[in-house]
Amino acid sequence: MLERSPSAFSVRTEPVEAPALPETRTRGRRRRRSGRARRWGVFLAACGAALLCVLLFAFAVTRPARIDPASARVELGESLGLFKLGNISAARLHAQAAVKADPDWGLAHAVLARVFLALGDGVAAEGELGRARAVGFDGDRAHQLYAHAWLLQGDPKRALAEAGKAQPRYADYAARVAARALAAQGDLPGAQRMLAAVLATTPGDSAAWSDLGRVRYTSGDLAGAIDAATRAIALDRNNIEALTLRGELVRGQYGLVAALPWFEEALRRDAYFHPALIEYAGTLGDVGRYGDMLLATRKALAAQPGSPQAYYLQAVLAARAGNFDLARTLMDRTAGKVTGMPGALLLGGTLSYQAGAYEQAIEQFRQLVGRQPMNITARRLLSAALLRSGDAKGALDMLRPVALRGDADSYTLTLVARAFERTGERDWSGRFLDRAAWPSREGSSPFGTDDSLPILTAAANEEPDDPVRRVSYLRGLIDSGNAGDALVQAHALARDNPGAPAAHLAVGDTLMVLGRYGDAATAYARAADIHFDEPTMLRAVDALDHAGRRPDAANVLAVFLSQNPQNVAGLRLAAHWQIAAGEWDTAIETLEGLRQRIGNRDAALLAELAYAYVGADDTETGLVYAKAAYALAPMNPATTDAYGWALYQSGRNGGAVQLLEKAVSIAPGHAVLRWHLGQVYADLGRKAEAAAEIKAALGDSSFQDRDAAQAVLKTLGS
Structure with missing residues (x-):
């Protein structure tokens, strides 16, 4: 049988008899070494061939391409x-x-x-x-x-x-x-x-x-x-x-x-x-198109790998979904390259606050307030972080300009009250808790101030181009009784800066203080023609409503929501007006959408849901929401009234009258509360008390249910 020459790629298929060799240990060792050497030689030859291929490939890749x-x-x-x-x-x-x-x-x-x-x-x-x-x-x-x-x-x-x-x-x-x-x-x-x-x-x-x-x-x-x-x-x-x-x-x-x-x-x-x-991704997110927003950020990362702006927007998405760990990871990927952005400071501070890292949160919120002194949300968050860290005085200093506003929200006022509690000033704490419990607030206004007019004047003169200082100066003029001078200064500001919406807002704010609501609405309209954001919308709606132009105000709100369908303040106002108009199902849809985003800890939102469900004849659901709202804020006249009204509509007049009396005792000047109590008194046969409450409600020119109230009065013989 023929035997092929041995190689790395040939294998004998049948055994071949070898010549006899002397059985010696030395020859045996040589034979074994010879076999190993042959195998090592084969291995090295293969490695050499592979290395040669690699070198040839590297030469082909790295040599200059043919110039064309x-x-x-x-x-x-x-x-x-x-x-x-x-x-x-x-x-x-x-x-x-x-x-x-x-x-x-x-x-x-x-x-x-x-x-x-x-x-x-x-x-x-x-x-x-x-x-x-x-x-x-x-x-x-x-x-x-x-x-x-x-x-x-x-x-x-x-x-x-x-x-x-x-x-x-x-x-x-x-x-x-x-x-x-x-x-x-x-x-x-x-x-x-x-x-x-x-x-x-x-x-x-x-x-x-x-x-x-x-x-x-x-x-x-x-x-x-x-x-x-x-x-x-x-x-x-x-x-x-x-x-x-x-x-x-x-x-x-x-x-x-x-x-x-x-x-x-x-x-x-x-x-x-x-x-x-x-910009497209950020706008899609604000509209609520989160899937499209994510796709746009991924495309941005494809266009610019490692884009810090894209990672920041993805972090915003993660935070909105409640995935804070992912949000922190994505913010880390920005490598600190978006720290100058106000939104990044807000998100970073919020993530730090959520993790209990209050000092880090304070640092970021403080930077944001330094850049945007009029940013109320930033001031609230910074104050909350300061309060958590034990700096009650710092929290008060930060919240003072907001709390002095007539339209200060209940959360801000509650924070101020808690801060006063920490400093031992319980009388001041009580005052701000009372304000926080009030069912309605004044319209939008510029920051309040407790600085003296000479200090504000000097600050405005020192930096005349600083809008914050000029607005504070205007407010100081108004608070000191110089409303006429304030209006002159506001008009001068608008003339100097005709393309700046803040200047027209200053005119409108001053006119609102003077009670010239129609003129204020005109000034706000000029601002809105340039920049139609949430504060401008709220001011315009408030001015038109005060001027007795509710349809115009509703139109402004509708236009704003058509462009900003996720805006919380706009949706809250829309739901409030839907309830006032008896559009119960629409109000429920609006409010339930808000509840899904805000959660179940907003007493005012739950109270509005109670009114809406009761109005839609679903009293049991309304009672659930009313009870939850009252549990969160038992001294708030709005939540107290909502709970009492839901009990009344479900036929439980005994508990209803106690709650409604409590609501009126907290806020005796609120017409709707007195109207509700009057109706319960009428059903209980307490005619004189019912008539007194209904007449008190009718004495408020802003009271809307006048026809119904007049009809009840007639049945009472009053």
Whole structure:
């Protein structure tokens, strides 16, 4: 039988007889070593072959690709065309292909750098500019590009200096970069002057108009920002920066829903434009479209891996779903790059508070209040954290401007009361608990103040452009009895800042204090034309309602909710009016939706649900809600009345009359409470007492159920 030569890939299939060998130990050891050596040799040969393959593959991969100038020109032309159409992400891919096809072409590197700048990546842009210069690109043509790259990297001073070196043919671009650098340094007037100079010579520069819009937006001139963004889009419909800015402005001017088409328009041009994706995702979340929000954040992460803004928005989603551990993990992934955002400070502080890390929460909430002194939610949260940490005095100092407002909410007033308890001032604690229990509040107003007028005047004169100080000064004038002077100052503020909604709000607030509700509504309408947010809506509705224009007020609320369907304050007000109008089923739907989001610890919400269910003839469900509301706030006249009314409607008059009498004793000036008590007295045959209560209700000009009350009075012979 033939025997094949031994190799690493051949195996004998049949045994072959070997020649006899002497049986010696030495020869046996040699034979065994020879077998091992043969096996090691086979193994090393295989390793050598594999290593050779790896080396050949590495050489094939790392050796310079064949330069293809023709392909590079085609790819660069595609990139420039897409860039002009606003598809920056696709332009980047083609510019990268051009660089790959001809890595020695400096212009291709420079164009890729310009694309990276449009995408907001200053580090990548600077890297490409360095490669462009290394292969011969004229550095004098790149000063404005370097300036832009350094600005994006957070060095406006260096950017400003570099922009000044740009050649005359790039002067407009350099001036735009310089203006943005000035704005980054806080010189907003200087930035606007520089952009105005560019537009004076080149009025058709869409990019300059969008830059001006952004600077005006930052400075608070929202009307001017709207005008600039509108002009930018009219000049170049593919200006996706302007489209994104217009979406942000529309979101404030008209509402969330109206803003979505603008972001979608930008994303139709570039589906991976990161700024538009972030704004789109945030707006979708506020509208309540959480699934679409998540998809948009994932797309943003695909466009910009590691995007801190996308991780922050995902953390917001997780927190809304109650998954606080996931929210913390996602916030950690932002690597601290969103800490300057007010929303991130609010979320971070809330997560720290929820975890019991009160000192961390205090630090973040304090930063937020420092940046937004008028942010009532931030002040409440900071005060709660201070109170938990044992700093009752600090909590009082933080809440004072809010608690002095006529429309201070019950939670704020309760916090103040608890803080006074901690400091041992129980008389003051009782006063604020009484206010917290009151069933209705005054309309929106500016912050109250307990500083003297000279102090407020000095503060306003020291920084006349500070709106917070000027508003405090106006309030000080009103509190000191100088309402006329306050109105003059408010009108001056509006004249100086016609595009700033806060100035028109100041006029409206002053007119409300003076009791000129119709004029106040007009001032609020001017503010709403520029920025229609929750505080503006609440002020406008309050003014119109006080002016006796409830249908107009209801229309304002309806328009606001059509654009901001998840707004809690708007939904609360809508439900209250639905109950007043007897629209029980609609009120139940609104309130149950709120309860799912807010939870079961809001006494006022539960009391409103009780009224709605009782009105819809579901007294047993109404009684459950009324009892729960009363258990949470037994000294609140609204919850007490709701419980008594539910008992009355279920035929339990004995318990009902006790609760309704208690409610009236707490708030004797509230017409609805007296009307309810009057009806129970009438059913119990206590005619004189019933007539007295009903007449007291009718004595309030704002009382709505006048026809029904008059009819009951007639049956009582009064």
